[in-house]
Amino acid sequence: MSARTLERLMPWLLILGCFGIWEASCVVFNIQEFVLPRPSTVLSIMVRRADVLAEHALHTFYTTIVGFALAVVGGVVLGALVGSSRLLYKGLYPLLIGFNSVPKVAVVPVLVIWFGIGDVPAIITAFLVSFFPVTVNVATGLATLEPELEDVLRALGASRVDILRKVGIPRSLPYLFASLKVAITLAFIGSVISETVASNNGIGYLILAASARFDVPLVFAALTVIAVMGIVMYGLFALVEGRTTGWATRKMDFAMGG
Numbered sequence: 001m002s003a004r005t006l007e008r009l010m011p012w013l014l015i016l017g018c019f020g021i022w023e024a025s026c027v028v029f030n031i032q033e034f035v036l037p038r039p040s041t042v043l044s045i046m047v048r049r050a051d052v053l054a055e056h057a058l059h060t061f062y063t064t065i066v067g068f069a070l071a072v073v074g075g076v077v078l079g080a081l082v083g084s085s086r087l088l089y090k091g092l093y094p095l096l097i098g099f100n101s102v103p104k105v106a107v108v109p110v111l112v113i114w115f116g117i118g119d120v121p122a123i124i125t126a127f128l129v130s131f132f133p134v135t136v137n138v139a140t141g142l143a144t145l146e147p148e149l150e151d152v153l154r155a156l157g158a159s160r161v162d163i164l165r166k167v168g169i170p171r172s173l174p175y176l177f178a179s180l181k182v183a184i185t186l187a188f189i190g191s192v193i194s195e196t197v198a199s200n201n202g203i204g205y206l207i208l209a210a211s212a213r214f215d216v217p218l219v220f221a222a223l224t225v226i227a228v229m230g231i232v233m234y235g236l237f238a239l240v241e242g243r244t245t246g247w248a249t250r251k252m253d254f255a256m257g258g
Helices: 003-028 039-048 050-084 086-101 104-115 119-143 147-155 160-198 203-212 216-244
Strands: none
Touching: 003 039, 039 050, 039 216, 050 086, 050 119, 050 160, 050 203, 050 216, 086 119, 104 119, 104 160, 119 160, 160 203, 160 216, 203 216
């Protein structure tokens, strides 16, 4: 087996190993299902309740993607402004840090008061959670452009817009994709948090309802579904990252990106 084949198989081997240890531990220690269900039980629930899980998963996916898309657009625009202006960088960075320090779970009740129960609080929560990583990484990518390079480009007649468009933005792409991989997983977390408080649909609502009935296998099935969605979206961005910014990581294969 080649080293590259082993690298590709390693995540699956580790996952199977963890599930095997989990299954064996439940059998050996006779752990009750309402405390910790076996992976085989969770898989059985996922098959039997596939329609319910799919319905709630699609709702969570919708709110997550909408909030994430808004965060990407807003984060890229604000990050470009902050990263290309030293004055804005110094002025807005403390505000961004303070904004990110506010626990988003504490904001959800306020969103419910403003917008009521439904999709809007989940979308806004996903946006709030994923906005900061995108903004900061884009700003950092632009702010770390070497002053000497800027001086050379200006000497060659390049305007500020030309430098931003032809050098700054391509230079910040690795930072952007790194933030997207983090932000999409955070967006799922934000949506699920909001759904446990302010929704009648979604994985968060399903987890809360199943917990109230002590249906722990269904809780773990829902958690597995949200984990799979996060892994798939992370892998998608990693794949695009590897195809578009491979020049930035010549000696490193992107995780799950090939």
